[in-house]
Amino acid sequence: MRLLEGQVALVTGAGGGIGRGIALRFAEQGASAVALHCRTAASAAREVAARIEDFGARAVVPEADLRDEDACHRLVREAAERGGGLTAPVNNAGVQPTRPLPGMTAAQWRDVVDTNLTSAFACTQAAAEVMGPGGSVTHIASIEARQPAPEHAHYSASKAAVVTHARSAALEYGPRGIRVNTVSPGLIDREGLAQAWPEGVERWRRKAPLGRLGCPEDVADACVFLASWVTGHDLVVDGGVSARPTW
Template identity: 65%
Template sequence: MADPSLPDLTGTVTLVTGAGGTLGQGIALRFAAAGGAVAVHHNRSRERAEALVERIEAAGGRAVGLAADLTDDRACHRLVEDAAAWSGRLDALVNNAGIQPVADLATMTADAWRTMLDTNLTSAFSCTQAAARVMRDGGSVTHIASIEAARPAFGHVHYAAAKAALVMHARGAALEYGPLGIRVNTVSPGLVDRPGLADDWPDGVDRWHRAAPLRRLGDPADVGNACVFLASPLASWITGHDLTVDGGVSAHPSW
């Protein structure tokens, strides 16, 4: 399954949270294509996660499916410990799990706000804390943030706030975990394609195409490639960094 265009991650183990979703699957597949073993986390997407494990194994890679509710701190720690126990090590963690509901700020409930933060932010805190305890030889942690961390959208205030906090958490964690050889970064994607997106949101997709210099939506593999790079020796002196992966849309004038 090795892709010669990617850094060689043979012998490494990576845990990808939220790997039952479209983006998480794309990330996990790129780590597998780089030669690494992948622990595929899921919560409500068991069938898709199992299919992903089978796909990786059928191509000659190594993968395992692990279930956990990441809104539970203890479950986060067990997940990371299980991933490390699977192959006796954990080299990289990609905190990808998250939700993206649309809710007007004026009518949003406190429960909806807390659910967003617990799922998108606190889970990354808990998994990173657990990973730092098992990465005895150093390692890489990557949070999947968003360009909305700096550019909010209507109905996404809670989402944007959680993603902005992820960026700052990564910088703080990079500071504190650096002496342990653990690098912590974020990848901030733009609009990533999924099945049916053009039909569900034709106006948004059209506006994106017109605004993005590269004139296309992102592919899950584009985000996966960035994560593989940050977990590889090529990024050994990169930590506390937010890598934007958006086809250049952030360079589009705002006026």
Template identity: 60%
Template sequence: MADPYGPPLAGRVALVTGAGGLIGAGIARRLARAGAAVVLGHCTSGAAAHALAGELTAAGGRATALAADLTDEAACRRLVDDAAHWGGRLDILVNNAGIQPVRPLADLTTAEWQAMADATMTSAFRCTQAAVAHLTGGGSVLHIASIEGTQPTHGHAHYSAAKAALLMFTRSAALEYGPLGIRVNAVSPGLIDRPGLARDWPDGVARWRAAAPLGRLGRPEDVGDACVFLASDGAAFITGHNLVVDGGVSTHPTW
């Protein structure tokens, strides 16, 4: 049955950073399916982002790919401004860009720590600040965090710390930008499947499936669906919230 209310994001323009990656692409596909015109921000995955823009356009949507190094402050501002110029407006910002290297804490260098902060946390701060001028009067900012922002794991001290900071930045931005009509929320995925993951990490995948009440790994589209909801009018009274998308694995006892 067709939705009598139409696509929930029809007429809106969204910018997704890190859109050439697995999760970013899943978010972009769901936003486009919900009716949004989508700007696919990318840095090192230009071919994938441009291919995705072609896919979304061929399916009847509106999409473009724009390059930007989000570790550069001026590039962040240019990306946001160019996205708003392309779309004629900007309604949704999804700060998805980031990195996830594994390094034991004892071996972690200051440069690696700083690189994580710049790519994951500082880029979101810069893009959010730049977007406010376009979002004033209403809009939605979404930060893609992680369940590791509240639950650490080996080799991810820098990643977990950056995601935890992103969660607090979500709440702080929601507090300060709420009077402008801007809502700011986070989505915290659990383990998201990718081609070859079960082959590369069979014990980890098996442990996850055993611990998750829903018995499966996440899909990029699961994260995208959460973003569509939080960006839509259905979440009009939700801000400063962290929506966990992990199949219930966080409910598993740790003792």
């Protein structure tokens, strides 16, 4: 018996590494349909859709700009209509630009907050209207919700708010049988990362008790677990880096 047998999932930002890993793992674990949202990476999302269909699941690739509230609601409705329902949305879409706080404009702040936080709020609100008891919403947050990095003030603040939003939503949607959780990844490997940021990758490997970067499958497995049971929880997936003393 696979853990997500018969579930219907929506993964936002499914064209990227983490989103791709989550979507594939959900199909492997028995989801009957997976909606792979994308904004610009449509060809990458369609490649993932083809692999999902190899598992015998239905795959659709809706496109939407999640900075727009109405687009979030349309996306969720489309995913539910084309998937035959919705039981396990994952709010993964996000951006992580770097910008010094002193020179940051309100427009630059809003772009990150709207993409990372407001989209999770709007998609969760829309999903709760089409899901019944047993539905599960998962947000992808970050360990930067607790440990911000320089030039990431907008990103770290948005991810801290994502964690608290999930806990608030767990309280309010719990009586309706809907669960809401977050996964907080650390540094997740992707193609070209070691070449683009060799000193950061090496520093992470030295600090991580497991001695390696995370991979999309690590995050995906955490999402599968949270889609099975638990609510109001933030599951950290960082190879133990957060356990290391900072003093």
